[in-house]
Amino acid sequence: MTDPLTPPEGLDALSLDRRSFLRTGLGGALFLGTVSVTAGLSGCATAPAGRLGAVATRMDARYQFQFLSADDIELLEALLPAILGSALPEQANNRRIAIAGTVERIDMGIHKFGPANQKELRQLFDLLNFGLTRVTIARVWPAWRDATTEQADAFLQRWRSSSIGLFNNGYMALTKISNVAFYGYQENWQLSGYPGPPDWAVKALPQFRKA
């Protein structure tokens, strides 16, 4: 594993004048745009994954992905164990179901983000999926499907503690969409000790009554 204190290879070459870099944000970052184009040309799978044959064993085959590509799904499958930690079930099958459900809800959420923020997330995912930038910027050597939870966690820690605002922003984007989709889901409410809407209110309100 790489030493998190060493400046990442290739980053100097991007000439990170800190203030202008920060100001560009995820949206204006030219180099991210370049990555998206490059990734597209080099055949990265950026098209929505649609019905996933290969991961059908893990995914609800009825779910039609609207934003996440097959590569994005691999990325999230590598990151979620590091992002969710001990909140994920240990039992293998339950764990797979929890991860797959979270990935689907992330996709549903992103669909509602609308075009502008989808574009920004596309750039972020492409940067992380594209081999050259995954290695030089995220500093994750193996492909995401081969990355360990420790490597995923180290990546998250680097982006969290980085003095570069853009990486902090990427850390927040990845953890926020994951944490919200996971902890906000009814079946996971118990993990935050939230009993859900009060029973008496649910019983009294017309919108909860079956037709």
Next chain:
Amino acid sequence: MSFSDRIAQGLESGWKVIDGATLTENHTAEADVVIVGTGAGGGTTAEILAKSGFSVILVEEGRLYYQKDFKMDELTSYANLYQEGMSRTTKDGAIAILQGRCVGGSTTVNWTSSFRTPDETLNYWGKRFGLDALSPAAMAPWFDGRETRHSMSPWNMDPNLNNDVLRQGCEKLGFSWQIIPRNVKGCWNLGYCGVGCPTNAKQGALMTTIPGALDNNASMYHGLRAERLVMNQDRIESLEATAMASDGITPTRVTVTLKARHFVVAASAIGSPGLLLRSKLPDPYERVGKRSFIHPVNASVAQMPKLVDPFYGAPQSIYSDEFNFRNGVDGEAGYKLEVPPLHPAMSAGVVPGHGDEQAKNLAGLPWMQSVIALVRDGFHEDSPGGTVSLRDDGSPMLDYPVSDYLWKGLRSAFYTMAEIQFAAGADKVRLMHLDSDWYSNWADAKAAIDRFSMEPHRVRLFTAHQMGGCAMGSNPEESVVNGFGEHHHVSNLSVHDASIFPTSIGANPQLSVYALAARNSARLAQRLKA
């Protein structure tokens, strides 16, 4: 199940409500007045004009959601009721923007806090922007009227513990605190204001002015996006709008052209400047989109020894203005102290973190308490606000650089919030900053805050109040509309929302919007009758 709520009944009785998603062909419609936006400003304007006998068309980009849809679920509500599915941020991603996108606008999802515009703010507007007509005395009857219309009064039940901690901390430290007035009628004290009131107790636009307008023959399109106002010589002739599919975000190919004698834009402090910019309306001094304010918010969470259950009970009932105007209206940045409700998804989005540490943070939610500080921006030369501009696709975005003046106020707010929480008996406190740990006493927290680097992204920042961008003022060189919300350069255009505020308010803005919109709509009705 049949519903007997105000909206279901109205739809049943034949209200003219058109869902853009059901339109299959382009069409044109005409009225005396076309109003863009159905929130605090648009709803008020529509009801007053419709009751004065004018034909009114309301246009809303979001969709119509009401009691049948309000099931106290965060994920569906954030996805459907909020701008950009709750993912809206400032341009650099550093400030999360909570803003409604549905019929009723932000009033459908706000936490019901109902404050008059502070006297200090109105007096500052008079002195600085030539808005003497908006003095506290002149505005008082308009606040009275709107307080009645929206059933606003100080919360008369006990605050939940989440809010009471703010009260207790202030008491201990000798800081002032007050009870928050709320716009509710028969509130069940559940705590779900932010995801659409499930009981119809909240008296936002959805339960008051929108039904009032529709009862008086107004028609309303929802799922219809206002694209541009089209000028013919010196007047606006029509509004071009695009229908959205039933997912609320995918435009269909159907366009609607709406013609009127007068146009009122009330599409929010981000949406209204966006529409004016897309329409390329006359703006000789390039004022549209400038001086956008947000009450930048930072936050602190505490772990309390007793169960807080911060997800239950009226979300906001206690506030402190101890630090709001302490340094004068235009001195060092002041801030209002309030409390946010904490449900699982909200907490997971606000408290930064991942892994086992985050699992532990969230497992502590029932004992979690939070204080927020809303910084009063726009009253000082070092707080010039942000800028709304258009992305390539024509959608508006807000660039909001946080000045050193504001960082200073935000750091000061971190100290205050942690001190209050410890004074109220917190076991541990954590500031919403990427470098913050949990601190078990005030001295440790203070020492840590001393060292915080106050930078975008590291400090977690939020805004639920968007203001400015079409500022009112007597001088056209530094404003977009006059003190009645009338456009300086286009005679049949008014702006009736929070975008006309020349500074932030220094309090949750809904009553300021209602009151100004009521005043300016009464004036508009007179003008149109003449």
